[in-house]
Amino acid sequence: MPVSPFPAPLTLHSGVRARDAWPLDPGVIHLNHGSFGAVPTAVVTHQDALRRQADLSPVEWFPRxxxxxxxxxxxTAPFVGAHADDSAFVPNASAAATVVYNALQLDRDDEILVTDQGYGAITMGAQRLARRFGASVRTVELPLLASDDEVVQHFADALTPRTRLIVVDQITSPTARLLPTRRIAELAAAHGVRTLVDGAHAPGLIADAAAVAGGDWWFGNLHKWPCAPRGSALLVTNAADRDELWPLIDSWAANEQYPVRFDTQGTIDATTYLSTPVAIDYIESEYGWANARTAMAERADAGAEIIAEALRPYGDEDPLTPLPSPVPSMRLVRLPLGLGASREEADELRMQLLDETGVETAFTSFRGVGYFRLSAHLYTEASDFEAFVDRCVPQILQRAGIRPAASLVIP
Known part of the structure; x- marks a missing residue:
């Protein structure tokens, strides 16, 4: 199968090549934006200036x-389609989930529904919540290629009179697909069940992500695709009981209502929050968010095809894994059988290849099958995926006990 030409490197409105607008190590190949994001130089400079301001006059800085x-x-709130009065900054998606879990009360016979495509840390938080009250957590198994209708039906079949909470991803982390969270939340509400929507990957990839998600609570990371500094996320809710939500640190705003009580939390480094709208505006002014989503999708599609083409001669199944509801920036490529069969094995493979090849990657595991979850942003170029083929594919094949073709032999 011929590989389509990779899109040309992007030039931003300022005339700067997109790759040069991020201070990423040129000695490393960056194909895992989705895990921890990457901050543009202009935003780093802005945050550094804020930190300098705080250090120069802390008594002026912290009281204000x-x-x-x-x-x-x-x-920031309008970027995800939310009202500021419904929105609170939190350090990350897991912190937002913890805030919600801390506010909930369950009975011993109650149950929480999660999915087998959910993010592990969020599921662990749900399990801790259940243990506090002697409740239970039950997993809804969603086939990788299930349609939206099938996903909703799986939840409909799983609901029982004991169900009190559904925790569901807007974009799944291990499988990089959209889930119909609004339909799931509407189904849940009809049965008196509340819904927590994990939108960790949604800001920037879905326009008005919080507004379209549905549910009682939504949260999303701003340090992933919007390229804010690490440690910036948003929790959004207009639930009637939102005043039961408390920040992880009690401070002098503790007597205020939600969300104002979240605005002051002692001496935390709030420059991550203050720099977030600058990051969002940077992408908008330099390329436009609608254009950025299109560009990321084109790069993800072309990159996945480059890697799949390199792996096709070595397996019976096509390694390219087209999903029913893909997201703009991430794709799955199946690994040879036996690699990345568990989350731990996938994580270990990620770090081994980084150390051995200088390529930052994300490997995931779903139902005993390992995948390369590639990520593309504006700075991603063809040479990144070509480097993956040259450096990583031979290592992957050798670990799978497959003899690479002569053109792929590791020097």
């Missing part, structure tokens, strides 16, 4: 930090 965070919240 709540006002500054509120202003950043007002600028």
């Amino acid at each position: 930090i709540g006002e500054r965070v509120r202003e950043a919240r007002e600028r």
